[in-house]
Structures are given as C-alpha cells and as structure tokens.
Amino acid sequence: MRPVRTVYIAAQAITPFIGKGHPDFIFKGHPDFGRKNNPTLEEQMALALNSLFDGNRLDPSHVQRGYVGNFGGELFCNQAHLGAMVSRAEPRLAGVGMSRMEAACASGGVSIVAAVDAIQAGLDVALVVGAEVQTTVKARDGADYLARAAHYESERALDDFTFPALLTRRAKAYKEAYGLSDRDLARFSVKAYSNANRNPLAHMHKAHLTLEQAEKASDENPNFLQNPELKPHLRVSDCSQVSDGAAAILLASEEGLSRLGLRPEQCVRISSYGMAANPLGMVKDFLFMDTVATAAAEALRDAALAPGDIQVAEVHDCFTIAELLMYEAVGWAQKGRGMELLNSGRTTLEGDLPVNTGGGLVGFGHPVGATGVKQAAEIFRQMKGLCGDYQISRDLGTGMTVNMGGDDRTVVSLVISNVN
C-alpha cells in the first residue's frame, strides 16, 4: 500500500526496555526495596506519551485518533480496553477516538497500518503507542499466555514454551537442509548483544555475550525446551527478552506537521506498507517465511524499491533463526544462504545493511505490543542521528521494518524514507 497523502513520522519515543525486578525500580540499597515495582502497563504508556509529547514539545491536543498495540494486557495485567487507557496516561487526549489492536507480536505493526489509513481518510495527526508489561508472572505462565498467539488447541502441547518450540522447528529443519550450526546461530546473538551494549535503553545493555558463551549450552545458557527433538536446537541466548516497555510514534500529514509546528526535514516518511496474514497453526514451509515475503514484497513494490536499496533495517528476531529466515524472505539473501550475509559483516553497525542496530528483540528486548512501534521509532532515530553510541555514521535515505506476529502468521512491513 502506497499512501496517496504523504504520511510523516513526526516524532517518536521509546521507554527503557527492562526485565523483572529492574534495579531502577527495585534498588537493593533503597529503603523501599521489595516495595518498588516495575512500572505498570498504565505507567509504561504514560512514560512513552510523556516522552513523545513533552520530550518533543508537542501539543497532544492536535491528535485526532490513536491506536494502541498490545498483546496481552488482560492476561499479564488484568487490563484490556487500552484505547480508553490512553487518556488516563495522557489526560490531554480525553475525548479522542482510540482503539487497541492485537496481532500477537505484530500488534504494533498493525496499529501503525490503521493510523496510516486514518491519515489517508483525511485526519492530520494520529498517535500510535505500543506497550507491554509481562514481568508480572512467572516465565512458564507467560509462555502459556503467549501460546494464545499460536493455534492454542493444536499447538499448545508442543512444549511448555510453545513459541520457542515453534520457531525451533525451523532451526532444526534449516540445520538438516543446509547444515546450519549452533555457532552460526550464536553469531546472531552476539551481534544483538553487542549492539545492545551500546544502547542504554536496551534490556541487555549491560549483559555481555561471547561467541563461545552463545554457542554452547551451559547452566547459564541452557537448552530449556522439554520436547526432546527440539531441545538441542535452542539455547536461552537464541531468544528475545521477556521485557516491559513502550514506544510511541506520532503520524501526521503535511497539514498535521504544520499544526504541530514541525518542518518535514525534522521527520521521516512512511513510503509504503505491506501487510499479510496466514492461518494459525498451518505453517507450510519451515525453511521459508511466506508471510514475511508477501508483506515485504508488497512494501518494496509499492515504494518502487528492490531489497538492495534498503540502507538500514529492523527485523523481527524473536529468535535467532527468525533473523536468518528474514534475510531470505525479504530478498537480501537467497534461500539457504542467509548465513553468508551475516558472515559478510554487512548487517553489523559497520556494514552497508545494518540490521537491528539497537539490539533487536534479542538484545534491545521484546515488550510484545511495543516492538512494531519501536522498530519504526528506531529507523527514525537512525535517520535523524539520535542513536548515540550505536549511530550509523553514513546518511541513511531508506529503511525498512518487518514486524511479525506468531510464527510467520501476521506480518507488517514498512518502508521509511528520510526527509532532508
């Protein structure tokens, strides 16, 4: 889909992505230790909205519509109906039409699509906020909640950790088909942690990981699946983080920008989007992500670009194998040859196609509903030179995001262009 009216990303915000008992909130030396908790879902939304509006000196009263990306508020936090939570988090948005959208881990991406369409329908300023708080429950219970993003009836029994197992079927198949090694997958983890180490907002900012640590299963890095066929093919270091966090972007038309008091060159444009969904529980090919391919091809086609035109990308590395398969599904590498792209170094911060520069889902973290919004915000930050220690030094004209829900079931891909 190519927007007929120009759609700008006018501003963005990302909260720190954090794990359970984060020291900023449960500081051991603090008299409140044990009583301070990670921010609630409402507080995460407020943090992102405060940063978006006040941090950028923008007036919320210009917002005419909003979408909230969230996967499991009703499960993790006993709270659904998050469209009507927005104006608790930012009272100046009271009265504005807001909806929550859910497409598993693509909840943020589908929210952006709805907001782009709202601008096409004639609105001038639309808000997208993605948020998730998952540290309220034990990992095993969280895995059961997340399994509701798969076809629960037929897929839940695969493993207590259903989603890691689903994606590990792909890793196992890829190893068998193309000779992928544990060391190969470990290289994705090392890239992710290395980038996250330069990113103060990242969940893994202070966690260091060597190739040796990532490659070998160990007490610190166990093969934690129970399914005996899949267990050897996944280590903790292959997984995205169970994070709390939020991200927000403000979309605007030309007219919206001027109301906000912004100039186009302070912004980036959403040049196109692709969106596709395929039936739950019916993955056709463990070796190829069809839905990613459909959505990315639509986005590229409608932006009149080829895969090689992309200069910076955020892809949905919920597990290391996913980043590999996305290289191939987007068309940056041929089938079975994605490791060559990684090994070439082209997708590192120093390469010509840096992917997941802030650490991706493995390093930056994965607060489910926030992820798709964070990806778009990250491209904005790289294009506008806001990435600090992980800033790409070249000028960046064209970026891409790939946000995936479930095992290649719902995918939203954006092409984003810098405005100079």
Place this chain on the structure above:
Amino acid sequence: MRPVRTVYIAAQAITPFIGKGHPDFIFKGHPDFGRKNNPTLEEQMALALNSLFDGNRLDPSHVQRGYVGNFGGELFCNQAHLGAMVSRAEPRLAGVGMSRMEAACASGGVSIVAAVDAIQAGLDVALVVGAEVQTTVKARDGADYLARAAHYESERALDDFTFPALLTRRAKAYKEAYGLSDRDLARFSVKAYSNANRNPLAHMHKAHLTLEQAEKASDENPNFLQNPELKPHLRVSDCSQVSDGAAAILLASEEGLSRLGLRPEQCVRISSYGMAANPLGMVKDFLFMDTVATAAAEALRDAALAPGDIQVAEVHDCFTIAELLMYEAVGWAQKGRGMELLNSGRTTLEGDLPVNTGGGLVGFGHPVGATGVKQAAEIFRQMKGLCGDYQISRDLGTGMTVNMGGDDRTVVSLVISNVN
C-alpha cells in the same frame, strides 16, 4: 468523519446468538448429548463468513483487508491473534492482511472504523467480522474477565459482577435525580424481549417476559449484585445476555461493488462515523453519557443530520439504563426525559423511531465483539426488508448505530443510509 470515497455495506451475516448449552448443539434426545458443544470461536467465525460469502454468493478473493472485533478470546477461549484465525475459518482469505481490534464491547465498532479508513486509503473491499464465545466459563469467572474492560485496579472491587454494578450506579443516580421507577426500567426489558420473540436469531427468541415479571425481583429474576447500595436497582432482566455469536459485514467502494458483482441499490452506505474515548475509571456524570454524546454528535454533524432525522436505530443496551441514557445522549430526548420517549411508543416496532428492533443486547444477545458489527448488519437488514417477523413496514432511509465499550468509555456511532 465523513468518508470522501463512498463506503457501501455490500453484504452482512449474523449467526444465531446463543447461550450456554444451546439445544441446537446439546440436544437432549441426541446420541451425542453431553458431547456436542456450542461452536468454538473459530467455528463461530466460520459460520459468519460462510453465511456472508456463500450465503450471498460473493467471492472472498476480492477481500483486500480484514478486521476482527473480539473482546476476550484469550480469556474465554485461550485464543488471541484472531486476525490470523480468519483464514482458518475461510481458507480463501489466506494471505490477506487481517487484524484483531479490541475496545471492550465496542470492539466491533472500532473494527468498522478501521475498515472504513482502509477503503478511504484506496482499498476496494474490506471485511469486518465480530465474534465472541463466552459460555466456556461460569458467569462469575466471566464477570471477572469482563471487568478487564473497566479500570480493573480501581473498579474491580465494586462487585463480583463489576460491569452490572458500574451501570447500576447510573440507574440509582437517575432514580434519585428524576424519580425513575423499577417499572420504568422494566419497560425496556419488555420491549427487548418482545422484539426478540419475533427474531429467530435472538438469544431470547423463546423467552417471554411480562412487565410484572420484569418489574419485581424474584427467584427467577433476582437482584444478584452483592454491593448493598446497588443491589436493589438491578434485576437479571435488566441485563444483556452472555451470548456466543458472530456477525460479519463486507465494506466496499463503488469499484469494489462492481468487482463483487453487486449493484449499489442492493447495498447501504456508511454516511459518517463518530468515534470517541474517555479515560477508564473516570466517569464524570452518572446521569449523562458524554462519550456517547460526542460520538453521536460527530456522526450526525458529518452526515448533516439532526437526531430527529433518524428512522431506525441500534443502541447499546448492555443494561436497560443504558438505552434510556442513550436516548438522551444522542439527542432524541432531553436530559431526564428519556422515559417519555419510551412511553410514547415511538421506539417500538410500530413507532417512528424503532430502536433495537431485533431485541438489542438484552433480547437479541450480546456476544461482546460481535455486537457492534451486528448493529450495522441489523440496520442493513431493516433497510433491505430482511427482518421477517420484526420487519418495519415503512421505507427506511436513514439509520444509526451506537456501540459502546465499558461504561461510556469508547463509543463508535455510524449513520447508515439506504440506497434505492
């Protein structure tokens, strides 16, 4: 919002709305008795989509986008990510971009808004399906799930049945302010059941209710709240039904209609929509539904209509008091005088402003995510003469829906125009 491109409702479908252990599915004389269950959420979606496409001889391959309205699939059915369930329910929709939207009981309404915007963005055929299955759990557990549509942290403790209690605060306040009687509220129930008795799809199709039965609390019609201040002001007969069901509509541009092989006069138009949200847990005025008023006024303004121009309406009578308050918030009656409108008979099937002709949420039933979609489908059916025993005999040019999430927290209102 007034669509710049004309948006038609090209077709609609509604499944039978049913309660727990419905005899069509657990027939006592059947050898499978005790083993047949109500349809699952996936099956409800399939029933609606089959009726929409095959029932109307329409080809699903024309659909370019879809939205699924659902409140609590992950709670009631362990199943979220329902955008990717659509192509399990209707395999010919594989590959098409789909998202689930949630705004409590307005989940259907917000889905329609997103689909209208998608048509404005240039797509030609968009699907909206709303579905809910809630009979999988006990009423008390279901009430806890539904409380996630309120501000759970601050409102859950109001009563085990949080939502009935929230709306009953309004009934109590209205009684105190304007002298409303139990008999007054009972008249809404009687209208709803009477209409439902003519509607074979209605949950209450075979349940008869007299004014005397509805007015007096009894063993069959108890005051079931525990909160002592609110308990006297709500009977079971004041409540919408805990139903399973689904509804679907197909939206199309002019171009979309011709692809579908339909003529405009087989369809109706969405002339405008209004949408508003206000903060959870912060109802300002128990006597007036501000958010309804905002959304309905926007819809009427953008259709260049006054409240008196509406000839048929579907309003969100989650409880009897809500229908009364909506008469006043839309502007059909002055504040405090809604009972006069009901007592005039104008909102019955024989009146000039029939409201909730198929029984509304109290009589037809309330499968949460389906309700907003069903409302639009009902206006289509009345305009096109498809309502059988509850068909309005006059020609209907202009209709309205009001779909509400939470206690006046998210509201979508549509103005729908017949095409002759």
